[in-house]
Amino acid sequence: MDIDRISQEIYNNIKNANRIISPYIHKTPVEYSASLSTHSNADIYLKYENLQKTGSFKARGALYKIYKVKDRVKGVVAASAGNHAQGVAYASKIFNLKSIIVMPTKASVSKVMATKSYGAEVVLYGDIYDDAEKKAYEIAKERGYEFIHPFDDPDVISGQGTLGYELLQQLPDIEAIIVPIGGGGLISGVAIALKKRKPNIMVYGVEPENAPKMSVSLKEGKPTVVEVKPTIADGLATKKPGKLTYEIISRYVDDVVTVSEDEIAEAVYYLLERGKVVVEGAGATSVATILNEKLDLRGKKTVLLLSGGNIDLTAMYRILLRGLSRTGRIMSLRMHVPDVPGTLAKITSIIAQHRGNIVEVLHDRTDINSPAWYTMLKITIEVPGKEALDRIVEDLKKMNIIILE
Numbered sequence: 001m002d003i004d005r006i007s008q009e010i011y012n013n014i015k016n017a018n019r020i021i022s023p024y025i026h027k028t029p030v031e032y033s034a035s036l037s038t039h040s041n042a043d044i045y046l047k048y049e050n051l052q053k054t055g056s057f058k059a060r061g062a063l064y065k066i067y068k069v070k071d072r073v074k075g076v077v078a079a080s081a082g083n084h085a086q087g088v089a090y091a092s093k094i095f096n097l098k099s100i101i102v103m104p105t106k107a108s109v110s111k112v113m114a115t116k117s118y119g120a121e122v123v124l125y126g127d128i129y130d131d132a133e134k135k136a137y138e139i140a141k142e143r144g145y146e147f148i149h150p151f152d153d154p155d156v157i158s159g160q161g162t163l164g165y166e167l168l169q170q171l172p173d174i175e176a177i178i179v180p181i182g183g184g185g186l187i188s189g190v191a192i193a194l195k196k197r198k199p200n201i202m203v204y205g206v207e208p209e210n211a212p213k214m215s216v217s218l219k220e221g222k223p224t225v226v227e228v229k230p231t232i233a234d235g236l237a238t239k240k241p242g243k244l245t246y247e248i249i250s251r252y253v254d255d256v257v258t259v260s261e262d263e264i265a266e267a268v269y270y271l272l273e274r275g276k277v278v279v280e281g282a283g284a285t286s287v288a289t290i291l292n293e294k295l296d297l298r299g300k301k302t303v304l305l306l307s308g309g310n311i312d313l314t315a316m317y318r319i320l321l322r323g324l325s326r327t328g329r330i331m332s333l334r335m336h337v338p339d340v341p342g343t344l345a346k347i348t349s350i351i352a353q354h355r356g357n358i359v360e361v362l363h364d365r366t367d368i369n370s371p372a373w374y375t376m377l378k379i380t381i382e383v384p385g386k387e388a389l390d391r392i393v394e395d396l397k398k399m400n401i402i403i404l405e
């Protein structure tokens with residue numbers, strides 16, 4: 001593969017792609033983050049691509065690719081469980097082309113609805129992405145439609161590269177960037193856009209520990225299939241990099257790091273609480289990298305790409321609950337309490353004194369593990385913080401209550 005020639009062609013196309021797609025996308029904001037800068041001793045900026053049309057950067061690549069094929073095909077087909085589906089559906093609508101999106105049967109209802117809302121025909125097929133992809137290729141062949149690859153396509157990569165082009169206009173003295181990696185189309189486009197203009201800009205990739213295809217492939221020296229475990233960064237749950245994206249990343253990306261599921265969840269929670277911004281797991285991996293000091297960026301003007309915001313509300317709910325309990329703001333206390341009238345009233349009054357708010361009470365007199373004349377009580381409370389909780393526990397112990405761990 002002549003990677004120098006292909007990369008140069010992609011670079012040459014990015015400016016043109018930007019001109020073509022800019023009427024249909026937002027120029028997403030870039031903002032300084034004081035708290036993340038203090039945390040990392042770097043100058044941290046966030047690029048809010050979660051606010052992009054369709055909720056992710058995917059609209060960029062899809063728009064440019066579909067623009068390129070629109071005059072020679074009757075329709076397009078894509079396979080995706082998430083953001084690529086919405087990008088392709090949106091872009092097809094813009095260019096008046098029919099689109100069929102094959103989604104695995106387990107795709108979330110909200111993503112299926114969003115894809116349909118752009119006018120795409122949705123076919124639900126198979127348990128996993130691979131089944132859906134096979135079906136999509138079949139449909140493309142039967143109907144003479146163009147299959148739109150989610151990442152391993154020079155035009156898709158040029159479209160994603162418009163993000164890097166836009167960033168250079170917004171922050172010309174950028175020194176480093178962290179980009180989430182799924183199949184690698186996004187980071188390939190961004191790396192070419194930045195490095196070919198300013199080779200000293202450091203480009204870093206991040207992927208979940210549960211889907212480490214690019215780190216493993218770089219170590220192996222070739223695109224390598226990895227086992228993918230469930231991840232809340234579902235947009236990055238790819239088992240193998242593309243042939244083209246692997247070559248581009250080997251050439252232009254300085255390092256790739258991994259983050260754990262807890263680190264990703266913490267980053268989603270952090271962005272919601274501190275930034276008041278909704279970012280999906282994949283999009284928050286760049287922030288997880290900084291919060292967990294995976295890279296030394298001291299003194300560098302660094303952009304963290306928030307690549308998408310399409311998080312399921314049920315996933316967000318679980319992340320919130322975990323985050324609130326990790327930071328000691330919502331807690332469940334299990335205890336054995338004396339089985340006499342008035343105990344519950346005393347307990348609730350102690351909780352109230354320390355500004356705790358009761359969420360749920362479970363009072364189980366049938367619990368056989370309770371000592372004689374005691375009963376089991378589980379109380380879930382919201383508290384202002386860990387200190388208040390410690391004081392509540394202290395006061396409860398003074399009442400002969402046995403706190404269970």
Ligand SMILES: Cc1ncc(COP(=O)(O)O)c(C=O)c1O
Pocket residue numbers: 056082083084150151180181182183184185186187235236280282283307308309
């Ligand atoms: C929100 C989000 N971020 C990042 C990526 C990774 O993009 P790529 O597959 O081009 O590496 C995806 C892919 O779907 C995504 O949905």
